[in-house]
Amino acid sequence: MEMKDIVIQFGALAQESRLEIFQLLMTNGETGLFAGEISKNLGITANTLSFHLKALQQADLIKSERHGRYISYSLNIEGYKSLLKFMTEDCCKGNPTLCATDVECC
Amino acid sequence: MEMKDIVIQFGALAQESRLEIFQLLMTNGETGLFAGEISKNLGITANTLSFHLKALQQADLIKSERHGRYISYSLNIEGYKSLLKFMTEDCCKGNPTLCATDVECC
DNA sequence: CTTTCATTTCCATAATCGCTGAAGTATCGA
DNA sequence: TCGATACTTCAGCGATTATGGAAATGAAAG
Numbered sequence: 001m002e003m004k005d006i007v008i009q010f011g012a013l014a015q016e017s018r019l020e021i022f023q024l025l026m027t028n029g030e031t032g033l034f035a036g037e038i039s040k041n042l043g044i045t046a047n048t049l050s051f052h053l054k055a056l057q058q059a060d061l062i063k064s065e066r067h068g069r070y071i072s073y074s075l076n077i078e079g080y081k082s083l084l085k086f087m088t089e090d091c092c093k094g095n096p097t098l099c100a101t102d103v104e105c106c
Numbered sequence: 107m108e109m110k111d112i113v114i115q116f117g118a119l120a121q122e123s124r125l126e127i128f129q130l131l132m133t134n135g136e137t138g139l140f141a142g143e144i145s146k147n148l149g150i151t152a153n154t155l156s157f158h159l160k161a162l163q164q165a166d167l168i169k170s171e172r173h174g175r176y177i178s179y180s181l182n183i184e185g186y187k188s189l190l191k192f193m194t195e196d197c198c199k200g201n202p203t204l205c206a207t208d209v210e211c212c
Numbered sequence: 213c214t215t216t217c218a219t220t221t222c223c224a225t226a227a228t229c230g231c232t233g234a235a236g237t238a239t240c241g242a
Numbered sequence: 243t244c245g246a247t248a249c250t251t252c253a254g255c256g257a258t259t260a261t262g263g264a265a266a267t268g269a270a271a272g
Binding site: 013014084 | 110119
C-alpha cells in the first residue's frame with residue numbers, strides 16, 4: 001500500500017457523514033444496503049450521499065452492485081483490512097515497547 | 107470515544123506530511139524527536155511543521171515536551187490505540203463473519 | 213540586557229471540500 | 243413508448259485547509 005492510498009483512505013473516513021455511512025455498512029454484512037436505504041437511515045440527500053459513497057468507494061472501503069434500478073453498497077473488508085494492516089505493522093518498527101497490546105478484530 | 111473525536115483523528119492522519127511525521131515518530135520511541143529534527147528529516151519548513159504538529163496533537167496522536175528551547179514530539183500511543191479500538195470493535199457489530207482475522211499490534 | 217536560536221502564531225492566498233439545486237442516466241412498469 | 247423511480251453528475255457557492263513569509267514568543271548564551 002502506498003502512502004497516498006493510505007491518505008485517501010484516512011481522508012474518506014475523516015468526515016462525519018462518511019464515517020456514519022461506513023459504520024452503518026459495517027453492521028449490514030455482505031448484502032449491504034441500497035443507496036436509498038442509507039439515505040433514509042442517515043437523513044442525507046441523494047446527491048450528497050452519492051458524493052460520499054463515491055469517496056468511500058474510491059478509497060477501496062466499500063463496493064457497489066447494481067440490482068435493477070437499485071444499487072447496493074457494502075463493506076469492502078479487504079480494503080479496510082489493508083488499512084488496519086498499515087496501522088499496526090508500522091506501529092512498532094523500531095520501538096516494540098511503545099505498542100505492547102494486541103488489538104483484536106472480532 | 108465520540109464520533110467527532112474519531113473524525114478528528116482520521117483527519118489528522120489524512121494528509122501526507124502529517125502521516126509522514128506520525129510514521130517517523132513511530133520509529134522514534136518515547137524520547138521522540140525535536141521539531142527541528144523532524145523538519146530537517148522531512149524537509150518541511152518550521153511554520154508549516156508547527157501547524158501539522160498541532161493538528162496531530164489536538165487529535166491526541168502525539169504529545170510534546172519542552173527541553174530548554176527545544177520541544178520534543180513523540181507518539182501518544184494511548185490516543186492511537188483508542189483509534190484502533192474504535193476501528194476494530196465496531197468492525198464486527200452485527201456481522202462477525204465479515205471480519206474474521208485478528209489484527210495484531212506488535 | 214542583548215543577541216541568538218528554536219519554535220509558534222499571525223496573515224494572506226490558493227486549493228480543496230461539502231452541500232445544494234438542477235439536469236442527466238439507467239431501469240422498471242404500464 | 244412514456245412516465246415514474248433510483249441514483250449520479252454537474253455547476254456554483256461558502257467554508258475549511260495547506261502553505262509560506264513575517265512577526266512574535268520563550269529560553270539560553272554571552
